[in-house]
Amino acid sequence: MIEKLLDACRFVVKERKCEDVEINILEYEYRAVRFGGNRITQNMLMREAKVNVTAHAGKRKGTASADGISRDTILTALRKAEEVARNVPEDPEYTPPYEGEVIRGEVKEMKIPSEEEIAEALGKIITKAEREKVSAAGILERGRINMVVANSRGVEVFHSFEKNSLSLTLERDGVTGYAHGWGKDDPEELFERAYEKIKISGKISEIEPGKYTVIFEPLAFSDILPFFLFSLDRREMDEGRSGLSGFLGKRVAPEMFTLKSNPSTFNLPPFDEEGVPLMERKWIEKGILREAMVTRYWAKKKRIPFTGRYRHCEVEEGEEEMEEIIGKTERGLLVTRLWYLRWVDVKKMILTGMTRDGTFLIEDGEIKGRVKEMRFNDSVLSILSSISGVGRKGERCWHGWIPVFTPPVKTELSFSSTTRF
Amino acid sequence: MDLLNDILKQVVEEFLNMVGSFPVEFGDIRALELDNEWVWVRDERVEKVQRSSEKGFGIRVLVDGKWGFSSSFVLSPDEVKKCLREAYEIARYSRKVDKTKISIAPEPPHKASFKTPVKINPFDVPLERKVSLLMDINRILKSASLIQRADAHLRFRRRHQWYGSTEGSLIETDIITSSARYTAWAVDKGDMEFRSFPEDAGNAGWEFIEELKLVENAERVREEAIEKLRAPLPEExxxxxxxxxxxxxxxxxxxxxxxxxxxxxxxxxxxxxxxxxxxxxxxxxxxxxxxxxxxxxxxxxxxxxxxxxxxxxxxxxxxxxxxxxxxxxxxxxxxxxxxxxxxxxxxxxxxxxxxxxxxxxxxxxxxxxxxxxxxxxxxxxxxxxxxxxxxxxxxxxxxxxxxxxxxxxxxxxxxxxxxxxxxxxxxxxxxxxxxxxxxxxxxxxxxxxxxxxxxxxxxxxxxxxxxxxxxxxxxxxxxxxxxxx
Structure with a gap:
């Protein structure tokens, strides 16, 4: 398949009437099965080949996209992109297509699971749910994705990777638990992880909102980190619009905390959408903000190296087991999942969001019981600077904005209200 | 455009001819084309102009109370046959996983078409005019030194679909949507505030954009962004x-x-x-x-x-x-x-x-x-x-x-x-x-x-x-x- 996609790119390069052209192709085929109330609600075979063509004419650019890699389709997209490029004014921030060192990625031939394999995985969950008298909802996705980036300056990079995830929510008498697996997770093991959350039964107590010591399970902390990454644009920082303006080279977290990006952790393409190579970069090293993302335009203007655009990140694992972190907590909350996070103030990096599917009170080093879900309003910078523990075992999470690898993290969080469940 | 319309309709008719040979309780198909145009202007320069086109079909069948779904971007009779077969097999395997049955609420068959009433098709409006409008807005927003960033965009969407079902429905819908938004960002002394207008969309043509009075409101929006930056915090x-x-x-x-x-x-x-x-x-x-x-x-x-x-x-x-x-x-x-x-x-x-x-x-x-x-x-x-x-x-x-x-x-x-x-x-x-x-x-x-x-x-x-x-x-x-x- 990769060869077919590369042929399509070469065809566009050859047929162009403009000076330069960039092509991105995302091609996938996977099965997606949704279930709710212990029954299948959607069972789909998804396939797409999305072609994005950007034409460069003088210092002007135009983009067009289409589905499919037939010659007619991509030629139509190319001509549309060229027409746009001819009809827009010159861009004072124009950047030509990337040329230079590339990392090609890897090609894998991957099988789409059969109906029998999907039925077997789902059957395990539904059987267990019925046996335990819980209601299961979730999605199972299995298949393959190919990505290709090419341009008329000689860049041709490609990568294929698996789509293999399962997430599920279990519910009994209004009490819920969630688990998410990305990789080759065993459905039964994932079921047990979600079930653990609803087994902690008893009365759900309501606690007063306020500042609490919080232990984020990996999945919950993975929802906070994208907002840090969104603020890590060097131009936004230099021009004073990012909450991280003025923080380069300064401490933003304790020494135990290191945040980096490396596509190989997730087996994602080792290049960005322009074909710029992505390698391991440490954004926060031992608590110090070392680096920010720099576009090619800003790099040229400021005479600094460009980095490429990263849409994934990971926290370096610490040394403590989860049980030790909980054991050392006099009073706090274990947060297992967050929901509906939004900026309240992008400049001050203040977020709001809800806890969801299980928040537990810790007293004297032990989980005492479940509490009603709460709303938090707090700054990402405050959450990072208050970190007092980083767990030993990280998990790959991709149930939200971007892929994140993180262990459990202990910090402080300000809650502003509770909800009714 | 007409050729594609014929192809979409043909795909739906192929499905309706073929589905009778499968033992399904219900089946439907949507064959559609979806066109989008986005025009972004930021800080008096064109940030991006993107035109996207999607076309393809999705088939859904209900077999013994279970759904199967398959889709493709290849508009051909062979592809319809392949996807119908896949959807049918998927539904059969779903039945093996759980015993519950889906029943859908009835609907009488419709032979109909519906089109958005449009005075000026936004896709016929020249790109230069769209860019020029957004540039005018940008210039007004950026004319105060405290406005460090000005963003303005237009988006247009056309979704043309043929729908057919085993119940006898054959429906054509052709929907056009127009939308606009701009934002002025005021930055001073480590603080930042913004004011936007109008963040609105309607199923209508270019006339919707004209009625928004985008340029006429830009000065007010700019001044309010600056006023907001200097405004006090509320009592709690x-x-x-x-x-x-x-x-x-x-x-x-x-x-x-x-x-x-x-x-x-x-x-x-x-x-x-x-x-x-x-x-x-x-x-x-x-x-x-x-x-x-x-x-x-x-x-x-x-x-x-x-x-x-x-x-x-x-x-x-x-x-x-x-x-x-x-x-x-x-x-x-x-x-x-x-x-x-x-x-x-x-x-x-x-x-x-x-x-x-x-x-x-x-x-x-x-x-x-x-x-x-x-x-x-x-x-x-x-x-x-x-x-x-x-x-x-x-x-x-x-x-x-x-x-x-x-x-x-x-x-x-x-x-x-x-x-x-x-x-x-x-x-x-x-x-x-x-x-x-x-x-x-x-x-x-x-x-x-x-x-x-x-x-x-x-x-x-x-x-x-x-x-x-x-x-x-x-x-x-x-x-x-x-x-x-």
């Missing part, structure tokens, strides 16, 4: 709150629209978008709001983004009350959700993002009806001793059962003794859905009712976006919790 605590129709658009969407989607109540979205605090047995008795509160769903409203003639399951668009005189009456529903509840008919809210998406229960056009008397916003302000007035949309978040929410806004004003005295900034309001709507004490009349379009409502796994409109008068609430952002 409970006070009276007046919301404009634009701010309410989002609050209605989150706290009423999603809460009253029947599929959420049935647990279909429990893993991601969430469930609802409502139950079917609460219909006809649950007090959702004060007696002033009437929410009507209307997918026939001219210009509404969900006004499409028919939904993506061949169900005709309808109008019904969700809440009347404060009492919760009914949900929105897809055919499957309505069928699960034994309803006689779906409410026509089954929508799919594209050809490769499975139709799911979506929020309809949803409106808060105006008050019966000709009350003005000034009347509401004059009757307020100590409160805050909020215009436009801002930060938004709500729990997964749609109870605890927090919203911001785009512009905030302090009201003292019946007068709007000054601008504020960083205002948030928090409440619990039925308590919030239960605290409505005043609404403006029909003259001040306004509708806005939402283009990117996310739901489902894999995530699908949908569009719908919400309308409201200006509304006054008593005792709402105000926080600083």
């Amino acid at each position: 605590g409970e006070m009276e709150l007046i919301l404009d129709p634009h701010n309410l658009c989002l609050t209605i969407h989150e706290s009423v629209g999603h809460a009253t989607e029947l599929d959420r109540v049935l647990g279909y979205e429990a893993n991601f978008a969430g469930t609802s605090f409502l139950k079917p047995e609460m219909r006809g008795s649950f007090k959702y709001g004060s007696e002033w509160v009437n929410f009507v769903a209307d997918n026939t409203m001219e210009g509404g983004l969900a006004t499409t003639g028919f939904d993506d399951e061949g169900v005709e668009c309808q109008r019904w009350y969700i809440v009347k005189e404060g009492v919760f009456l009914d949900f929105s529903s897809s055919r499957e959700a309505a069928g699960m509840l034994g309803e006689e008919r779906s409410k026509g809210s089954g929508r799919a993002m594209s050809f490769y998406s499975f139709p799911i229960n979506r929020i309809p056009n949803l409106f808060l009806e105006p008050g019966r008397e000709d009350v003005t916003p000034e009347d509401l302000i004059a009757d307020t001793k100590h409160g805050i007035l909020i215009e436009g949309m801002g930060s938004f978040s709500i729990d997964q059962r749609r109870l605890n929410f927090q919203f911001g806004g785009d512009a905030f004003y302090e009201i003292r003794n019946g007068k709007k005295i000054r601008m504020l900034r960083k205002v948030l309001y928090q409440s619990i859905t039925p308590e919030f709507w239960g605290s409505v004490v005043g609404l403006t009349g029909k003259r001040h009712w306004r509708m806005y379009g939402i283009m990117g409502c996310g739901k489902g796994e894999p995530m699908q976006t949908a569009q719908m409109s919400h309308g409201a008068p200006w509304v006054k609430f008593k005792k709402i919790r105000i926080l600083r952002g």
Whole structure:
């Protein structure tokens, strides 16, 4: 398949009437099965080949996209992109297509699971749910994705990777638990992880909102980190619009905390959408903000190296087991999942969001019981600077904005209200 | 264009010819073309112009009470045959996994077509004109030194679809949507505020853009962004709150629209978008709001983004009350959700993002009806001793059962003794859905009712976006919790 996609790119390069052209192709085929109330609600075979063509004419650019890699389709997209490029004014921030060192990625031939394999995985969950008298909802996705980036300056990079995830929510008498697996997770093991959350039964107590010591399970902390990454644009920082303006080279977290990006952790393409190579970069090293993302335009203007655009990140694992972190907590909350996070103030990096599917009170080093879900309003910078523990075992999470690898993290969080469940 | 129309129709007819040889209880196909044009101008330069085209078909079959779905971007009879076979096999294997059976609410067959009434097709308007409009706005916004960033964009969308079902429906829909938004960012002394206009969309042509008076409002927006940067923070605590129709658009969407989607109540979205605090047995008795509160769903409203003639399951668009005189009456529903509840008919809210998406229960056009008397916003302000007035949309978040929410806004004003005295900034309001709507004490009349379009409502796994409109008068609430952002 990769060869077919590369042929399509070469065809566009050859047929162009403009000076330069960039092509991105995302091609996938996977099965997606949704279930709710212990029954299948959607069972789909998804396939797409999305072609994005950007034409460069003088210092002007135009983009067009289409589905499919037939010659007619991509030629139509190319001509549309060229027409746009001819009809827009010159861009004072124009950047030509990337040329230079590339990392090609890897090609894998991957099988789409059969109906029998999907039925077997789902059957395990539904059987267990019925046996335990819980209601299961979730999605199972299995298949393959190919990505290709090419341009008329000689860049041709490609990568294929698996789509293999399962997430599920279990519910009994209004009490819920969630688990998410990305990789080759065993459905039964994932079921047990979600079930653990609803087994902690008893009365759900309501606690007063306020500042609490919080232990984020990996999945919950993975929802906070994208907002840090969104603020890590060097131009936004230099021009004073990012909450991280003025923080380069300064401490933003304790020494135990290191945040980096490396596509190989997730087996994602080792290049960005322009074909710029992505390698391991440490954004926060031992608590110090070392680096920010720099576009090619800003790099040229400021005479600094460009980095490429990263849409994934990971926290370096610490040394403590989860049980030790909980054991050392006099009073706090274990947060297992967050929901509906939004900026309240992008400049001050203040977020709001809800806890969801299980928040537990810790007293004297032990989980005492479940509490009603709460709303938090707090700054990402405050959450990072208050970190007092980083767990030993990280998990790959991709149930939200971007892929994140993180262990459990202990910090402080300000809650502003509770909800009714 | 005509050739593609013929191909789409042909694909649907091929499916209808072939599906008879498969033992299915129900089957439908959507063959569509989806064109988008985005034009972005930032800081007086063209940031991006993108034209995208999607075309393909999605086939859904119900076999022994189980769904199978397959789709393709290759528009050919062979591909239809392949996808029909795949969908059938998928449905058969679904049956092996669980024993439950889906039954969908019935719908009479329709042979029909529906087109958005358009005076000027936005895709025929030259790109230079669109860029020039956005450049003019940018120049006005950037003409003050404190405005460090100006963003403006236009978006146009055409969704042309042929729908066919084993029930005998053959429906063509051709929907055009136009939208615009711009924002001025004021930055000074380590602080930043922004003001936007108008963040609106309608099922209409270029005339919709012209009626927004984008250039005419740019100077006001620029000056208000600067005023906001210098405005004080609000007092915290409970006070009276007046919301404009634009701010309410989002609050209605989150706290009423999603809460009253029947599929959420049935647990279909429990893993991601969430469930609802409502139950079917609460219909006809649950007090959702004060007696002033009437929410009507209307997918026939001219210009509404969900006004499409028919939904993506061949169900005709309808109008019904969700809440009347404060009492919760009914949900929105897809055919499957309505069928699960034994309803006689779906409410026509089954929508799919594209050809490769499975139709799911979506929020309809949803409106808060105006008050019966000709009350003005000034009347509401004059009757307020100590409160805050909020215009436009801002930060938004709500729990997964749609109870605890927090919203911001785009512009905030302090009201003292019946007068709007000054601008504020960083205002948030928090409440619990039925308590919030239960605290409505005043609404403006029909003259001040306004509708806005939402283009990117996310739901489902894999995530699908949908569009719908919400309308409201200006509304006054008593005792709402105000926080600083």
